[in-house]
Amino acid sequence: MEFIIWFYQRGVVFYLRRWYFLLASIYHYFSVPVLFATLFSPWRKVVIEERTGYNIQKYFSNLVFNLISRAIGAVMRVLLLISACVLLLLVFMGGAVGLVVWLLLPPLGYSVYTRFQSRPSKLVQKIIASMKLTTDKPIRMVFDNAPGKFVLSRMNLSLDEVVKEANFSFESLGGVKGDSYSQLLEVLVEENTWPDDFFRKRQINKDDLVVAAMWWEQRTNENSYLGDERQNFVGAGIGAELLFGYTPNLSKYSTDMGSPRSYSHRLIGRESELNRMERTLNGGANVMLVGQPGVGKTTVVLAFALKAKVGELGPRLAYKKILELDYNSFLSGTADLNKKKTFMAQILAEAAYSGNTILVIRDIHRLTNPQVEGYDFTDVLEEHIKQEDLKIIAVLSPVDYERFVSQNLRLRKYFEIVEVVPPTKDEAFKILLEAAANWEAKQNIILPIPTLRQILDGSDKYISEIPFPEKALEILDSVVLYKEMQGKRDFMVSIDDVNQVLAEKTGISFARLTEQEKSKLTNIESIIHERLINQEAAVSLIGKSLRGRSVGLKEESRPIGSFLFLGPTGVGKTQTAKVLANIYYGSEANILRFDMAEFGGREGLERLMGSVDNNQPGLLTTAIKNRPASLLLLDEMEKATPSVYNFFLTLLDEGVIT
Incomplete structure (x- = not known):
C-alpha cells in the first residue's frame, strides 16, 4: 500500500518532471531561440571582411561569397528548426502515451521507488522508528544497517563493542531535528552515548563518527540521484555552435579542460578563486593564476571549465570552451623562429575569432622571456590580447612570476593575479x-x-x-x-x-614515535645517564623541555627542543646529542652535524645557507629539506660568523629558515 500511495503521488511527479526535462533538453540542444534570432547569419562566421577600396570586382566577389555563406547558414538553420519541431512533437506525443501506460502499470515505477527509499533521509526515519519498537539494546538499530556498517568499517569498530559500551537514552533522540544519518550520530555523540574513555582507548576521534556518516551520505546521495531534482545543460547547443568560427589548428594543439577526466575530484574550498576568475574575465581582463606546484591550480581550472561547460558562469562566459594550449607540440616542429611566431599568431587568431574560446597557457613565461626558451612572443600575445577578443588564463608558480613575468609590463597590464593558496x-x-x-x-x-x-x-x-x-x-x-x-x-x-x-x-622510525615515545620520555633522564656520567641539572632540564612538547605545551611549528650545550671538551655535549637522536629517531645517523668553524666569512655563509645570485644550494638548507625530521648539531657555534645568527633566529622561533 505504501508503494501505491507513493507511486500516484511522488511517482507521477517524477514522471512529469523527467518528461519536461527531456523536452527542455531537446529545446536547448537545438538552440531554438538562437536559430530564429540568427536565421540569416553567416555559416560558422565564414565571411570576408577585408576592405576592397575602389576594386569593384573584388567588392562584388566578396559580397557574393558572404551572401552564399548567409544562404548556407539560413538553409541549415531552417533544417535544424524543422528537425527540432518534429522531434519535440514526437517526444510530446510519446510522453503523453507513456504517461497513460505509467498510470496503468504501477510496477514500472518500483525501481524508482527503491532508489527513493534508499536516500539517507528516508533511512533515518526508519531507524528511529525501529529503535522505538526495540526494548533490547536499541542502539544496535543505529548500526545494524548499511550506513552503520559503513561507519563501523571506516572507524575500525565492531558492532558488539559499540553496542556494549553505549549508554543510550531515548531522551537524546529529541535533539534529532533533521533527517540525516550524520545528524543522528552527532546527537548521540553530543549526548555522550559513548564515554570519552571509549574513544581514548581505541585512539580515535569521536567526531570522526560524524565524519564517517557524512562521507556515507555524500556517496549515497550521488548513487541515489534520480535525475528529477535539477537539470544542467552541457554545451551551448547546435544553433549557438553555428555562430562560432572554425579552429582547425587550435583544435589540433589543445585539450578541452571541460571534458570528463578519470582523475578529477570535486573542487573543495576554492569558491573565492572561481569567483575572482569569473569577475576578472567578465571585466575584460585576463587571469594570471599563481600558486605553488601541488597546490591545486589545475583543479581550479578544471572546475572553472566544468562550470563554463554547463552554463553556470553567467551569460557572458556560459558554455565557453576552456582549452589548454599545447605550445610545445607546434613550436618543436620547426627551428625557424619566424615560423614559430607566425604559427603562434595563427593559433591566437583562431582562438580570438572563434568567439567561444578561453585559452589556458601553462608556464606562460616560457613564451615571453628569451632567457628561458630562447624566444619572446610578447608582441604576438599583446597584439591579440589588447583587442579583447582573446581571453587567457595563464598558470605559473610564484617564483616564475616574480622572476620572469612581473617585470614584463607590456604583458602584465592585461592580467589580474588570482593567487591559489594551499587549502586549510x-x-x-x-x-x-x-x-x-x-x-x-x-x-x-x-x-x-x-x-x-x-x-x-x-x-x-x-x-x-x-x-x-x-x-x-x-x-x-x-x-x-x-x-x-x-x-x-x-x-x-x-x-x-x-x-x-x-x-x-x-627516514623516521614511526613505530618508535607512536608506541615507545611516551615511555622513553618518562625515563629520559635514566636513559641519558646510561651513556653520560653526572650532569644531573642539565639532563633534568632536557627531560622537562621534551616532556612539555609531548603534552602539547609548545607550538608544533617550533623545533621539538632547542638546547645550548656549554662546557669544556669531554664533558658529554656531543654524547648527549647522540643519545637524543637515538631516542627520537632510532639512530645516530639522523644527526645533521655541522662544524661552524668551517663556515666563516661571507663565502662560508653562502656555502651554508645557499646563494640566489650564484644559483648555489646551501649545505644546511639542503640537509634540512631532505631530512626535516632529524637532530641538527651545530658544533663550535661561537666560531660562526655573526651574520648567521639572524638565520637561526627564525629557525629556533618558527621552525623555518627565510
Missing part, C-alpha cells in the same frame, strides 16, 4: 576523503578515517617542501600501491601501513 588542513582532509572514495571504488579496498587522519597529520608534520593537498594525496597513493605490491586484494589500509610509507619517505 580541514579542506585538505575533505579532498583526501574524495580521493579515498575514488580509490575504494577502483580497488575495492577500505580506507578507515583514522588511517586518513594519520596520512593528513603525517604529511603535514614531516613533509614541508610540498603543499596541501598534493602531499597528502601522494602519501595516500603510495600507501595503496604499497599494499598492492604485497599482493593483497580487498584489503583494509591500516595506520601501520601509513607509518611504514612515511618512514620510507622521511
Whole structure:
C-alpha cells in the first residue's frame, strides 16, 4: 500500500518532471531561440571582411561569397528548426502515451521507488522508528544497517563493542531535528552515548563518527540521484555552435579542460578563486593564476571549465570552451623562429575569432622571456590580447612570476593575479576523503578515517617542501600501491601501513614515535645517564623541555627542543646529542652535524645557507629539506660568523629558515 500511495503521488511527479526535462533538453540542444534570432547569419562566421577600396570586382566577389555563406547558414538553420519541431512533437506525443501506460502499470515505477527509499533521509526515519519498537539494546538499530556498517568499517569498530559500551537514552533522540544519518550520530555523540574513555582507548576521534556518516551520505546521495531534482545543460547547443568560427589548428594543439577526466575530484574550498576568475574575465581582463606546484591550480581550472561547460558562469562566459594550449607540440616542429611566431599568431587568431574560446597557457613565461626558451612572443600575445577578443588564463608558480613575468609590463597590464593558496588542513582532509572514495571504488579496498587522519597529520608534520593537498594525496597513493605490491586484494589500509610509507619517505622510525615515545620520555633522564656520567641539572632540564612538547605545551611549528650545550671538551655535549637522536629517531645517523668553524666569512655563509645570485644550494638548507625530521648539531657555534645568527633566529622561533 505504501508503494501505491507513493507511486500516484511522488511517482507521477517524477514522471512529469523527467518528461519536461527531456523536452527542455531537446529545446536547448537545438538552440531554438538562437536559430530564429540568427536565421540569416553567416555559416560558422565564414565571411570576408577585408576592405576592397575602389576594386569593384573584388567588392562584388566578396559580397557574393558572404551572401552564399548567409544562404548556407539560413538553409541549415531552417533544417535544424524543422528537425527540432518534429522531434519535440514526437517526444510530446510519446510522453503523453507513456504517461497513460505509467498510470496503468504501477510496477514500472518500483525501481524508482527503491532508489527513493534508499536516500539517507528516508533511512533515518526508519531507524528511529525501529529503535522505538526495540526494548533490547536499541542502539544496535543505529548500526545494524548499511550506513552503520559503513561507519563501523571506516572507524575500525565492531558492532558488539559499540553496542556494549553505549549508554543510550531515548531522551537524546529529541535533539534529532533533521533527517540525516550524520545528524543522528552527532546527537548521540553530543549526548555522550559513548564515554570519552571509549574513544581514548581505541585512539580515535569521536567526531570522526560524524565524519564517517557524512562521507556515507555524500556517496549515497550521488548513487541515489534520480535525475528529477535539477537539470544542467552541457554545451551551448547546435544553433549557438553555428555562430562560432572554425579552429582547425587550435583544435589540433589543445585539450578541452571541460571534458570528463578519470582523475578529477570535486573542487573543495576554492569558491573565492572561481569567483575572482569569473569577475576578472567578465571585466575584460585576463587571469594570471599563481600558486605553488601541488597546490591545486589545475583543479581550479578544471572546475572553472566544468562550470563554463554547463552554463553556470553567467551569460557572458556560459558554455565557453576552456582549452589548454599545447605550445610545445607546434613550436618543436620547426627551428625557424619566424615560423614559430607566425604559427603562434595563427593559433591566437583562431582562438580570438572563434568567439567561444578561453585559452589556458601553462608556464606562460616560457613564451615571453628569451632567457628561458630562447624566444619572446610578447608582441604576438599583446597584439591579440589588447583587442579583447582573446581571453587567457595563464598558470605559473610564484617564483616564475616574480622572476620572469612581473617585470614584463607590456604583458602584465592585461592580467589580474588570482593567487591559489594551499587549502586549510580541514579542506585538505575533505579532498583526501574524495580521493579515498575514488580509490575504494577502483580497488575495492577500505580506507578507515583514522588511517586518513594519520596520512593528513603525517604529511603535514614531516613533509614541508610540498603543499596541501598534493602531499597528502601522494602519501595516500603510495600507501595503496604499497599494499598492492604485497599482493593483497580487498584489503583494509591500516595506520601501520601509513607509518611504514612515511618512514620510507622521511627516514623516521614511526613505530618508535607512536608506541615507545611516551615511555622513553618518562625515563629520559635514566636513559641519558646510561651513556653520560653526572650532569644531573642539565639532563633534568632536557627531560622537562621534551616532556612539555609531548603534552602539547609548545607550538608544533617550533623545533621539538632547542638546547645550548656549554662546557669544556669531554664533558658529554656531543654524547648527549647522540643519545637524543637515538631516542627520537632510532639512530645516530639522523644527526645533521655541522662544524661552524668551517663556515666563516661571507663565502662560508653562502656555502651554508645557499646563494640566489650564484644559483648555489646551501649545505644546511639542503640537509634540512631532505631530512626535516632529524637532530641538527651545530658544533663550535661561537666560531660562526655573526651574520648567521639572524638565520637561526627564525629557525629556533618558527621552525623555518627565510
